[in-house]
Amino acid sequence: AQKVTQAQTEISVVEKEDVTLDCVYETRDTTYYLFWYKQPPSGELVFLIRRNSFDEQNEISGRYSWNFQKSTSSFNFTITASQVVDSAVYFCALSEGKETSGSRLTFGEGTQLTVNP
Amino acid sequence: DSGVTQTPKHLITATGQRVTLRCSPRSGDLSVYWYQQSLDQGLQFLIQYYNGEERAKGNILERFSAQQFPDLHSELNLSSLELGDSALYFCASSVGTQATYNEQFFGPGTRLTVL
Numbered sequence: 001a002q003k004v005t006q007a008q009t010e011i012s013v014v015e016k017e018d019v020t021l022d023c024v025y026e027t028r029d030t031t032y033y034l035f036w037y038k039q040p041p042s043g044e045l046v047f048l049i050r051r052n053s054f055d056e057q058n059e060i061s062g063r064y065s066w067n068f069q070k071s072t073s074s075f076n077f078t079i080t081a082s083q084v085v086d087s088a089v090y091f092c093a094l095s096e097g098k099e100t101s102g103s104r105l106t107f108g109e110g111t112q113l114t115v116n117p
Numbered sequence: 118d119s120g121v122t123q124t125p126k127h128l129i130t131a132t133g134q135r136v137t138l139r140c141s142p143r144s145g146d147l148s149v150y151w152y153q154q155s156l157d158q159g160l161q162f163l164i165q166y167y168n169g170e171e172r173a174k175g176n177i178l179e180r181f182s183a184q185q186f187p188d189l190h191s192e193l194n195l196s197s198l199e200l201g202d203s204a205l206y207f208c209a210s211s212v213g214t215q216a217t218y219n220e221q222f223f224g225p226g227t228r229l230t231v232l
Contacts, residue, residue, distance in 0.1 A: 035220075037223075043205065043225070043226055043228075044119075044223065044224075044225045044226065045207060045209075045223035045226075046119075046223075047119075047220060047221070047222060047223075050220050091160060103173070104150065104162040104165060104173055104175055105150075105152075105160075105162060105209075105221060106162070107159060107160040107161075109159050110159065110160070
C-alpha cells in the first residue's frame with residue numbers, strides 16, 4: 001500500500017525566512033509520481049509540481065525548490081524568502097504510474113505553514 | 118482557475134437526507150476523481166471514472182455513489198447523510214490517456230454541512 005507522511009503538522013516562520021516542508025513516501029511501485037499541492041485559506045487545491053520516479057533532478061521555480069531523493073524516499077519542498085502569501089496548507093501526494101487512465105492520489109496529512117510579517 | 122467546476126459551492130442539509138454534487142471536468146479531460154477532505158480523515162480518494170466507466174474505488178461508503186455521463190460531467194450522490202459526512206468534497210480531472218501524465222487539477226470543492 002502507498003503512504004505519504006508529512007511529519008510537520010504546523011510550521012510558523014517570519015517573513016523572508018527560508019522554510020522546508022518534509023515529505024516521506026512509501027510505495028512498492030517502481031514507477032510512480034510525486035506531487036505537491038497548496039491549499040490556501042480560500043480552500044481550493046492548487047497544483048505546484050509533479051515529479052516522476054525516474055527523474056531525480058531537483059527543480060527550482062522562482063522561490064520554490066524541490067529535492068527528490070529516492071534513497072531516502074523523500075520529496076521535500078523549500079520556500080526561499082517566504083512571504084505572507086505563502087501561508088497555506090501544503091500537501092504532498094503520491095500516485096501510481098501503471099494505470100493508463102490515470103491513478104488516484106494518496107495524500108499526506110498536510111503541513112500548515114504560517115508566515116508572519 | 119483550474120478549469121474544473123463544481124456546484125454547489127456550499128450545501129447545508131439534515132441527517133438522513135440525500136444530496137447530489139456536480140462536477141464538470143476540464144475540457145478534454147477523460148478522468149474524473151472524487152475526494153473527501155474532513156478534519157479526522159484528511160484528504161481521501163473516493164472514486165474515479167474514466168470516459169464514463171468506473172475505474173477505481175477508494176474509501177467510499179456504500180451510501181455514496183457516483184457516475185460519469187456521456188458529456189463527461191460527473192455527479193456524486195450521498196444518501197442517508199450522517200453528521201460525519203460533513204466535509205469538503207473535491208472533484209479533480211486529468212487527461213487520463215497515458216500513465217506518464219496523470220496530473221490532476223482540482224475544482225473549488227463543495228462544502229457539505231450535515232446538521
